[in-house]
Amino acid sequence: MSAPRPLDPALLAALLTTLATALLYAAGWSYAYHFYDRLNLGLIGLEIPLEYHFIYGFWALRWGWWLLIPLAIGRLAWPRHGARWTAWLRGALPLWLPLAFLGLYALGWGAARADYREHAAGGFTHYPLVRVWLKEEKGTGGAAPRLTRLTEWLREGGYRLLVEGKSRIYLVKTGGGAEPSVVVIPAGEIRAMRVVPVNPGR
Incomplete structure (x- = not known):
């Protein structure tokens, strides 16, 4: 053979x-x-x-x-x-x-x-902090309290940018020993967004 x-x-x-x-x-x-x-x-x-x-x-x-x-x-x-x-x-x-x-x-x-x-x-500190301003909806008669607090946290930079896709962004937040929470925002609902870079030394 x-x-x-x-x-x-x-x-x-x-x-x-x-x-x-x-x-x-x-x-x-x-x-x-x-x-x-x-x-x-x-x-x-x-x-x-x-x-x-x-x-x-x-x-x-x-x-x-x-x-x-x-x-x-x-x-x-x-x-x-x-x-x-x-x-x-x-x-x-x-x-x-x-x-x-x-x-x-x-x-x-x-x-x-x-x-x-x-x-x-570590609180997802390897991901950048992000501040997001949403578009205002007219004629809604006021937002629910939870949605109002979420909007304030987004403006204050309380979330970190997990993934930025073409049609939506994914934000993650940790704190108080609770499980990480994720917020999904359609790109069409975003009026402005500011990303705070992560310290390169981390």
Whole structure:
């Protein structure tokens, strides 16, 4: 039985790049899904740009830096065992490929869980404070007391900008040991908005 022919180096590089990109996206999607799910927010409504998932993927890999250890060991041992490993990877492709995606999905989940705990405990101080002035509605006969207080808090900068989408913004507020609260404001209801940058040293 003849040995399998080695792949063309250019084709191999293209396949590995495609696989790495897909795995990075899987980790980033999992991170975003599980992070915002803690705030009861769905990814579709958030309108997060596609490229942001790759950034989230790098955040997940940063949290799982320990994965670099076996990869570094494998890279050092590749010149000696590369041919045998390549044959094994080809034969076990239906097994290790789904496991790789599941592993990166779990990595995104773990990173999102850890980062959410950190942000919630710190009052989401990594996100910028924002002051929002809403458009006034005429002929409403006065707003409810809760809505009036919310409008005042928005003007005073009591919320932090969580996500700014094309059609709406998402603000988060913590305090008093309570669970974080999220306010969703349609872009058409905003008269003006001022974002206070976060201290770069944080």
